Structures are given as structure tokens and as C-alpha cells.
Amino acid sequence: MSAVVVLRLPLVVDLSAFIGVLRRLRVPHRVSEEGGEQVLWARNEREAEDIRHLYERYAQGEVDSAALGFEPPAHSRPGWQQQLKASPVTTGILLLCLVVGALSLLGEHLEPLHWLTFLDFRVQGDLAYFRPWASSMAAGQVWRLVTPMFIHFGILHLAMNSLWFWELGRRIEWRQGSWALLGLSLGFSAVSNVIQYLWSGPSLFGGLSGVLYGLLGHIWLYQWRAPTPLYHMPRGVLVMMLAWLGLCLSGFVSLLGFGEIANGAHVGGLLVGCATGLLGGTLARRKLG
Incomplete structure (x- = not known):
């Protein structure tokens, strides 16, 4: 046999x-x-x-x-050099976030950001005027669907998102490959940004958090269908992330002075991530069987 x-x-x-x-x-x-x-x-x-x-x-x-x-x-x-070599997409996305953060002074300098935001805008006095989304898409500016993930407002925003993306992104890149992580990140970014726009209307938003919730949902459901050590995380991590999502949705986090939270991006990212994780895990389980 x-x-x-x-x-x-x-x-x-x-x-x-x-x-x-x-x-x-x-x-x-x-x-x-x-x-x-x-x-x-x-x-x-x-x-x-x-x-x-x-x-x-x-x-x-x-x-x-x-x-x-x-x-x-x-x-x-594996050492740092080996981890970096095995994680080119994770590293590349984080480097782009750092570059955009430096050029925009973490959101203080708005001029370079209008090329990356979901909606193009111009600032006049204390007001921002947004260009309609349909006109941007008609002009071929399809990159706006994903580029908001590189924008961060403040060092804490950038640091927390970077740490979580390094932790979750590496796992997916090592388990499913660099192309898979790139495709998932771009897909999660596009879906979460569209939902955030539909959720809040014209506004200035950005960050990796929608992608992070997508990666979390993907790992969660993939691990349920096809367990692997790379996707095993303490149950407390999932509970903490879902609890934080609940607090953000309640408005309590904004009341504490953390600013406006992109709840639409978080929810959209989590839902689409669960869908891809369920599909990917099911296919992986069939492949093993």
C-alpha cells in the first residue's frame, strides 16, 4: 500500500x-x-x-x-534574519506604513495623503472637501480601494497596528505563502474600506485595523477547519480582539478620547476574513484527506 x-x-x-x-x-x-x-x-x-x-x-x-x-x-x-527573509510581504507592507507615516508626520501633514485616501480631498481653512468616490473610480484611481491601509494617525495607532500585522501576517505568509498574504491583505483592505465608506460616509480614515480583523478572522476559521501550530493562538487573544471590537461599536472607546473608530472597517474585515478562513481551511482539510 x-x-x-x-x-x-x-x-x-x-x-x-x-x-x-x-x-x-x-x-x-x-x-x-x-x-x-x-x-x-x-x-x-x-x-x-x-x-x-x-x-x-x-x-x-x-x-x-x-x-x-x-x-x-x-x-x-528562527532568528530575525530568517524571519525577515521568510516574510517579504509582511515586511514590505510594514515598511510602506512607516514611509507613509514619516512623509505625513503621522497624519499631521495632509498634503501627501490625498493621493492615498479612499476619497480625494482638498483642505480649505479648517474644512476638508471630498471628491465623489464615483468620479475617482471613473478616473481610474482604483488604488484608493486599498491604499488607506498605509495611513496612520499617531504613533500609538501605527505601533499597535504594526505589531499585530507582524504577528498575524507572518503566520499566514509562512503557512499559505507570500502571494496568499498579499492577496488577502489587499482584499481585506478593499472590502473594509468600502464598508467603512458606506458606514460613515465621506470622511478621512485609514490604518491596518480592518486588514488585521480580516487576518484574525481568517486564522480563526482556518484553524478550526485545518489545525496547524502556526495558526494556534491563545484563546485570550481572540476574546480580547472581539471585546475591543464590541467596545468600539458601543462608542465607549471614542468617549475615552481615542478619536473616531473605523467600526465599519473592523466589522467588514472580520466578516470577510472569516469567510476566506472557512473556505481556505475547508480546502486544506480536503487536501490533507
């Missing part, structure tokens, strides 16, 4: 601890490298399904490799 594929993971993922678990439990298996991925094989479908169930438990933290007598090597976590 021919061998059966159990898992396919990018090379940057360290499987040594899980392989140690399999060896400790005397589970027959082998690992090979194919097309830039590491492939875990079993002898037959029954054993492959057993290993997948074990892997799901391992991804959820229910299997302790140390308790089974195996400690992964101290150098198993």
Missing part, C-alpha cells in the same frame, strides 16, 4: 518537537521535502488520520512534548 500524505507545511515551520512526539510514541512516519514544503507521510490512511488527530491536539497545546521526554533544541526558533 502506498504512503499517505498527513501534512504539508512550509520549511520555516519547525516540526522537530512534533516529530519527537511521534518517535517517542513509536508512530511510523517519514518526512520529505517537496516543492519548498516539508511533507509528513504515514503508511496508510488509518495511521494518517490518527496522526492528524494527534497533530490537532498538539496544535491546541494538549500534547506536551516535554512530558513525553522530548525537548526541542534551544535554537529551534
Whole structure:
């Protein structure tokens, strides 16, 4: 009987601890490298399904490799250079956010921003006059659907969004590839920006937060359908992000002085991210099966 594929993971993922678990439990298996991925094989479908169930438990933290007598090597976590090399899209998007932040003085200098905002605008006195969205699209300015994600207002806004994008973006780029992260980021940005426009009308908004909620929803539902260590996050992270979304929707955060919150972008990003995660996870599960 021919061998059966159990898992396919990018090379940057360290499987040594899980392989140690399999060896400790005397589970027959082998690992090979194919097309830039590491492939875990079993002898037959029954054993492959057993290993997948074990892997799901391992991804959820229910299997302790140390308790089974195996400690992964101290150098198993990839260094910064390796992480940057394996995360070109994550790094590139963050660098663009930093460049735009520097050129606009984090929103204090509005002149360079009118090329990146969802609606083109001009400032006259203390008022901003927005160009109709339809006229911008008719003029071929389709980049405005996604470029607001590079705009940030204040150092805290930029710092928090950058930290979360580095954490979530790397996971998707390592698990599904750079093109997948780029496509998801642009798609989440476009959907969240359109919904924010429909939600609030003509206004000046920006930031990665709509994309972040999309990435969060994607990882959440993908992990539910096709568990992987890269997408395993403490349950408290999801609870915190959803709680923050609820506080923003209630208006309480704005009352605390955090300014206007792009609630439409957050909700839109989360919903479309859940949809892509459900689809991607289901397809990945079928591929493993």
C-alpha cells in the first residue's frame, strides 16, 4: 500500500518537537521535502488520520512534548534574519506604513495623503472637501480601494497596528505563502474600506485595523477547519480582539478620547476574513484527506 500524505507545511515551520512526539510514541512516519514544503507521510490512511488527530491536539497545546521526554533544541526558533527573509510581504507592507507615516508626520501633514485616501480631498481653512468616490473610480484611481491601509494617525495607532500585522501576517505568509498574504491583505483592505465608506460616509480614515480583523478572522476559521501550530493562538487573544471590537461599536472607546473608530472597517474585515478562513481551511482539510 502506498504512503499517505498527513501534512504539508512550509520549511520555516519547525516540526522537530512534533516529530519527537511521534518517535517517542513509536508512530511510523517519514518526512520529505517537496516543492519548498516539508511533507509528513504515514503508511496508510488509518495511521494518517490518527496522526492528524494527534497533530490537532498538539496544535491546541494538549500534547506536551516535554512530558513525553522530548525537548526541542534551544535554537529551534528562527532568528530575525530568517524571519525577515521568510516574510517579504509582511515586511514590505510594514515598511510602506512607516514611509507613509514619516512623509505625513503621522497624519499631521495632509498634503501627501490625498493621493492615498479612499476619497480625494482638498483642505480649505479648517474644512476638508471630498471628491465623489464615483468620479475617482471613473478616473481610474482604483488604488484608493486599498491604499488607506498605509495611513496612520499617531504613533500609538501605527505601533499597535504594526505589531499585530507582524504577528498575524507572518503566520499566514509562512503557512499559505507570500502571494496568499498579499492577496488577502489587499482584499481585506478593499472590502473594509468600502464598508467603512458606506458606514460613515465621506470622511478621512485609514490604518491596518480592518486588514488585521480580516487576518484574525481568517486564522480563526482556518484553524478550526485545518489545525496547524502556526495558526494556534491563545484563546485570550481572540476574546480580547472581539471585546475591543464590541467596545468600539458601543462608542465607549471614542468617549475615552481615542478619536473616531473605523467600526465599519473592523466589522467588514472580520466578516470577510472569516469567510476566506472557512473556505481556505475547508480546502486544506480536503487536501490533507
